[in-house]
Amino acid sequence: MPTIVVEGGHALSGNIRVRGAKNAVLKEMVAALLAPGRHRLTNVPRILDVDLMADVLRHTGCTVEFGDHELVTVVPDEVLPVTPIELVRKMRASIVALGPLLARCGEARIAMPGGDDLGARPIEWHLDGLERMGAEFELVHGELVGRVDGRLKGAEVELPFPSVGATENLLLAGVLAEGRTTVVNAAREPEICDLIDLLNAMGARITGAGTALVTIEGVESLHPVEHEVIPDRLEAGTYAVAAAITGGEVTVTDCHPAHLRMELRKLEDSGCEVERGEDWLRVGGPERPAAVDFATLPYPGFHTDMHPQMVAYLSVADGVSVITENLYDARFRYVGELARMGAEISVEGPHAVIRGVEQLQGCPVLATDIRAGAALVIAGLRAEGVTEVGDVTHIDRGYEDFARRLASLGAVVERRD
Structure with missing residues (x-):
């Protein structure tokens, strides 16, 4: 099992460049299915989930080739509307292939998605919206089979919650539907806006990006088009927290600080010095952070995927922090691993109370998902002694060469395969 080994007690310093957003590039890769020809994405992170999605596209008949942080996909005139279970079970984002395959082929066979186990994340909202557009679904031996008679039909779809995945599937289905599709209570995330920019460049007619009301004609x-993937705000935030917990000073470049307003504000509230430019940010960490409270919410609220990193940081804060997780009911699975390192965290329902300790202790721990793995490495940067984080293939799904990039900032860290 691959591990990342961290020696604590070394302040980070220097500059680090952010790669393209995982939560944008995977959906933009799938968007290629909507049009035959040669598609090119730049600023593509070399992460495991991109490799998995490339294999999904190859299974449909596409040719996918990687360059230097770029990806070229050649889509044939006819694609196979099937995604295999051995790939889909590894990555939840594969469910967004449903919309474009239905729109392009009139049918889709999608194995039920896997990925990080963060609790109940139902796909009913995806299916309800697509059914309003004329699709019909049945579950056959663990495979979701969808069909539509002719073209999908535009419809008004009101989401009960601003679901990112459901919004993406409706966008990808609606662009080739007959008539107007309106998504009410749509997700507003920057990655959604970037997907809309890509689709509009491909010839789609979408308005309302960044608002709760999106209209698709x-x-x-x-x-096909060429498109540069938006920077990864979660990677930027992760390196910001890593700087903060070590009391170091790191400049993160090629990012959009405006996409991290709430997260950076909470770092400032904890005692960090934060400077922002148009495409860079600088974080200077305190000797010991002050306790702060936060609750995860859809954008522009505090991102749930920054929750574990922030909890690791607040585990050494001076005082008591209270956090509320409003999106994923199993997000706290990593807390037991932090407790092994000496963190004092109690969880009740969606709430966690963090009683800051002066010092964490290095020990063997296991990554339970992408962000939990990053959080444990971050905790190890501050801990006394050596921390060995196991099962770091989770981290590989969302971070490119995480150990080496931390080492470039002065961390004493190495990956062992």
Whole structure:
């Protein structure tokens, strides 16, 4: 089992560049299915989930080739509307292939998605919206089979919650539907806006990006384009927290600080010095952070995928912090691993109370998901002694060469395969 070994007690310093956003590039790769021809994405992170999604596309008949942080996909005139279970069970984002395959082929066979186990994340909202557009679904031997008679039909779909995945599937289905599709209570995330920019460049007619009301005027066909993937705000935030917990000073470049307003504000409240530019941010960490409270919410609220990193940081704060997780009911699975390192955290329902300790202790721990793995490495940066984080293939799904990039900032860290 691959591990990352961290020696604590070394302040981080220097500059680090952010790569393209995992939560944007995977959906933009799938968007290529909507139009035959040669598609090119730049600023593509070399992470495990991108490799998995490339294999999903290859299974449909596409050719996918990687360059230097770029990806070229050649989509054939006819694609196989099937995603295999051995790939889909590893990555939840594969469910967004449902919309474009239905729109392009009139049918789709998608194995039920896997990925990080963060509790109940139902796909009913995806299916309800697509059914309003004329699709029909049945579950056959663990495989979701969807069909539509002719073209999908535009419809008004009101989401009960601003679901990112459901919004993406409706966008990807609606662009080739007949008539107008309106998504009410749509997700507003920057990655959604970037997907809309890509689709509009391909010839789609979408308005309302960044608002709760998105309107899609269906078109007959789309065409391939070149597109630069938006920077990963979660990677930027992770390195900001890593700087903060070590009391170091790190400049994160090629990022959009405006996409981390709430997260950076909470770092400032804890005693960090934060400077922001148009495409960079600088974080100077305190000797010991002050306790702060936060609750995870859809954008522009505090991102649930920054929750574990922030909890690791607050585990050494002076005082008591209270956090509320409003999105994923199993997000706290990593807390037991932090407790092994000496953190004092009690969990009740969606709430966690963190009683800051002066010092964490290095020990063997296990990553339970992408962000939990990053959080444990971050905790190890501050801990006394050596921390060995196991099962770091989780981290590989969302971070490119995480150990080496931390080492470039002065961390004493190495990966052992």
